[in-house]
Amino acid sequence: MSENNNQQPQKWTRADELHAQRVRLGEIREEEAFNKKRYALIAGIVLLLMIALILLAGWRISAINQNIISGSAEKLFDQDYESVYLFGRVVLIILAAGYAFYALIKIIAPKRRKPNRSFWGDLGIYVMLAIVAVAMAFPLVFSIGSALKPLDELFRFPPTVFPRRPTLDNFSDLFVTMGQSWVPFSRYLVNTVFITFAGTFGHVVIASMAAFVLAKYNFPGSKTFFSIVVTALMFSGYVTGIPNYVIMSRLGMIDTYWAIILPAFAAPIGLFLMKQFMEGLPDSLIEAAHLDGAGEFRIFWSIIMPNVKPAWLTIIIFSVQNLWNTNASTVIYSEQKKTLVYALQQIQAGGIARTGQAAAVTVVVMVVPITIFILSQSRILETMASSGLKD
Amino acid sequence: MQSTFGKYLNLKKQRAAYSWARAKRMKVCYLFLAPYAILFTAFVILPIVTSIYYSFTYYNILEPPKFIGFQNYVNLILQDEVFLTAVRNTFVIAVITGPIGYILSFLFAWFINELPRWIRTIAVVVFYAPSIASNAYYIFSIIFRGDAYGYLNSFLLQFGLVDSPLLFLLDPKYILPVIIIVILWMSMGTGFLSFVAGLQGVDRSMYEAGYVDGIRNRWQELYHITLPSMKPMLLFGAVMSITSSFNVCDVPRALAGYPSTDYAARTIVTHLFDYGFSRFEMGYASAIATVLFVVMIVCNKVIQSALRKVGT
Numbered sequence: 001m002s003e004n005n006n007q008q009p010q011k012w013t014r015a016d017e018l019h020a021q022r023v024r025l026g027e028i029r030e031e032e033a034f035n036k037k038r039y040a041l042i043a044g045i046v047l048l049l050m051i052a053l054i055l056l057a058g059w060r061i062s063a064i065n066q067n068i069i070s071g072s073a074e075k076l077f078d079q080d081y082e083s084v085y086l087f088g089r090v091v092l093i094i095l096a097a098g099y100a101f102y103a104l105i106k107i108i109a110p111k112r113r114k115p116n117r118s119f120w121g122d123l124g125i126y127v128m129l130a131i132v133a134v135a136m137a138f139p140l141v142f143s144i145g146s147a148l149k150p151l152d153e154l155f156r157f158p159p160t161v162f163p164r165r166p167t168l169d170n171f172s173d174l175f176v177t178m179g180q181s182w183v184p185f186s187r188y189l190v191n192t193v194f195i196t197f198a199g200t201f202g203h204v205v206i207a208s209m210a211a212f213v214l215a216k217y218n219f220p221g222s223k224t225f226f227s228i229v230v231t232a233l234m235f236s237g238y239v240t241g242i243p244n245y246v247i248m249s250r251l252g253m254i255d256t257y258w259a260i261i262l263p264a265f266a267a268p269i270g271l272f273l274m275k276q277f278m279e280g281l282p283d284s285l286i287e288a289a290h291l292d293g294a295g296e297f298r299i300f301w302s303i304i305m306p307n308v309k310p311a312w313l314t315i316i317i318f319s320v321q322n323l324w325n326t327n328a329s330t331v332i333y334s335e336q337k338k339t340l341v342y343a344l345q346q347i348q349a350g351g352i353a354r355t356g357q358a359a360a361v362t363v364v365v366m367v368v369p370i371t372i373f374i375l376s377q378s379r380i381l382e383t384m385a386s387s388g389l390k391d
Numbered sequence: 392m393q394s395t396f397g398k399y400l401n402l403k404k405q406r407a408a409y410s411w412a413r414a415k416r417m418k419v420c421y422l423f424l425a426p427y428a429i430l431f432t433a434f435v436i437l438p439i440v441t442s443i444y445y446s447f448t449y450y451n452i453l454e455p456p457k458f459i460g461f462q463n464y465v466n467l468i469l470q471d472e473v474f475l476t477a478v479r480n481t482f483v484i485a486v487i488t489g490p491i492g493y494i495l496s497f498l499f500a501w502f503i504n505e506l507p508r509w510i511r512t513i514a515v516v517v518f519y520a521p522s523i524a525s526n527a528y529y530i531f532s533i534i535f536r537g538d539a540y541g542y543l544n545s546f547l548l549q550f551g552l553v554d555s556p557l558l559f560l561l562d563p564k565y566i567l568p569v570i571i572i573v574i575l576w577m578s579m580g581t582g583f584l585s586f587v588a589g590l591q592g593v594d595r596s597m598y599e600a601g602y603v604d605g606i607r608n609r610w611q612e613l614y615h616i617t618l619p620s621m622k623p624m625l626l627f628g629a630v631m632s633i634t635s636s637f638n639v640c641d642v643p644r645a646l647a648g649y650p651s652t653d654y655a656a657r658t659i660v661t662h663l664f665d666y667g668f669s670r671f672e673m674g675y676a677s678a679i680a681t682v683l684f685v686v687m688i689v690c691n692k693v694i695q696s697a698l699r700k701v702g703t
Contacts, residue, residue, distance in 0.1 A: 117505075118609075125502050129514070133514060136518055136520075137520075139521070139527065139534065142530055142533075142542070143527060143529075143530035154540075156540070158545040159545050206426045206427045207427055209424070210423060210427035213423040214424070219414060219417040219420045220411075220414045222420075222424075230630070231691075232435050233631070234630055234633060234687050235435070235439065235687075238640050238660045239638065239663070239680050240434075240435065241663075241668075242438075242442060242445075242668075242677055242680060243437070243441040243442040243677065245667075246441065246452070246673065247434070247437060247441070249452075262433075263434040263435075265426075266427065266433070266435055268431070269581070271431075296419045300423070318581075321523050324525070325525040325526070341525070341526070348529055355533065358529065361529075362526060362529050362530055365524075366523075366524035366525055366527045369525060370516075370524055373519065373520075373523055378512075380584065381515070384585045387584075387585045387588065387624065388585070388589060388622070388623020388627055389623050389627045389630065390623050
């Protein structure tokens with residue numbers, strides 16, 4: 001035992017010594033001068049990129065102008081607007097480039113480099129990361145752009161990503177279309193909101209109760225039950241859809257909200273994440289409460305639950321995301337009980353004539369889960385840290 | 392022999408009695424577990440069991456199920472050519488998007504890990520957004536639209552790469568690649584989040600120790616330190632990745648139509664939907680579901696045992 005205790009610090013002193021030695025020998029370069037060179041290099045690259053981008057933008061604008069003058073393209077917007085557009089574009093590019101430059105400097109050239117990281121490796125990885133991030137974000141940006149385009153720009157050749165004259169017409173059209181439908185729009189919204197709230201609330205309570213005993217007590221059958229839940233993580237709602245339909249119809253729940261809400265209570269992912277997170281809580285909390293004479297339910301409600309708030313938020317977002325996006329077309333038949341996403345998908349299926357509205361639908365539907373995620377992402381990551389599957 | 396068996400039985404009995412006593416003592420645990428366990432049994436376990444049972448019957452909801460043995464499976468393999476197409480498509484999609492999506496989400500999580508906190512937050516949102524943005528994949532039907540107004544087509548036309556617009560979503564040649572691209576775009580899901588969070592939790596002192604012990608670049612560090620300590624997350628990510636790559640259904644239905652041209656975008660799950668909810672041949676559809684269960688469980692076992700060997 002004592003040997004083990006001694007070994008650890010010894011190793012550390014050796015590491016420190018080695019590090020100091022390497023610094024003295026100049027193998028690890030931490031001088032300011034070296035960093036300055038780097039700043040200059042990156043600044044040069046970024047400046048070149050910026051100039052290229054601005055030239056490109058200018059060239060495109062002048063090409064469009066020439067087309068307008070020679071009459072080969074119809075005049076799509078006023079000359080006044082043109083100059084504003086050009087100016088706005090240049091300002092945007094400069095801002096974006098400046099931001100990118102600042103970010104790169106911040107990342108690439110910290111005062112001390114981490115061990116095992118080469119400068120060029122870092123640069124390459126971050127440039128690649130930036131390119132992939134742009135590619136990932138492009139479809140989302142494109143859908144927001146399309147939702148803001150007036151009709152003539154939606155069918156422009158060549159198509160643009162950003163609208164030249166952004167309007168909210170598509171959204172107002174969407175509400176007009178929804179207003180004309182047989183069932184009022186608000187009904188769909190109420191349906192989805194009710195399903196989402198009820199399903200999420202029940203899921204959080206029921207799954208945390210189960211997770212509490214699975215994580216903190218070792219009773220016969222607990223291990224088996226949990227391993228079944230882990231296996232069930234793999235089965236999506238599609239695969240169990242058919243027998244579920246049969247079971248629902250036996251229970252007489254077809255065409256009621258329960259057909260969506262009850263299966264959502266039993267989602268395996270919530271129990272799994274909750275249990276893994278609760279295992280991280282110290283047992284002494286529970287023992288202390290036991291000594292104070294608190295019952296199991298009391299312990300669960302006033303000691304465990306307040307301590308697992310990050311996990312709550314996480315399973316709330318997974319559940320909301322799942323229920324908000326459910327279209328439930330297989331278990332709900334009456335129009336008054338259909339969900340918002342179902343109604344919106346019907347509009348999306350309207351074909352070419354509804355292109356603008358369909359893009360607006362996409363934006364409306366994706367805003368909710370993404371917003372919730374952005375607001376709670378630090379808590380979610382805290383929970384996911386304990387998500388691993390142990391052997 | 393008899394006595395050994397008797398001893399064994401006795402031991403088992405004692406064990407059971409002990410368990411039973413313990414279970415009685417911990418009654419309250421079962422009380423806590425009960426609501427979830429009942430719902431879970433009713434809506435997850437029971438469906439799987441009944442679906443295995445129905446797969447041996449002819450069942451159309453109106454009449455009671457009629458036992459027909461392996462007939463459904465025989466028809467599935469010998470007569471249903473569309474099913475074979477569906478299996479092929481599903482495997483092509485799963486084999487490409489599963490591993491690539493899995494590796495990419497790990498690599499990006501790893502790259503992001505060293506960024507300053509606020510940039511990391513932005514990056515996590517950007518990478519994770521496609522998988523939670525519900526039906527945002529719909530926008531790909533505009534990007535890949537078959538006329539000159541489609542984004543990709545206009546791009547190709549402008550640069551003179553094609554003479555006339557390509558029918559990306561109607562031509563069987565292009566449908567599968569398009570779907571694979573879209574699914575890869577959406578593949579940074581729950582597993583990715585788990586990786587990002589797990590990488591934050593790796594013990595920093597291990598890296599310093601590794602540095603002293605002669606690890607010289609980031610790839611060695613990845614292989615010898617990071618991967619072994621990320622094993623639980625890797626296992627979890629694998630489960631998630633198998634789930635998403637085999638249960639492909641919404642994307643092909645939304646993009647390529649349902650049914651798609653020449654069944655080029657038919658997957659096992661859309662096939663199941665077709666038989667289950669359009670033709671109401673529940674027995675046949677259950678056979679399809681059972682095949683999918685088996686494939687996924689086998690896949691999971693193989694991958695889990697392979698992942699356990701990582702870095703050891």
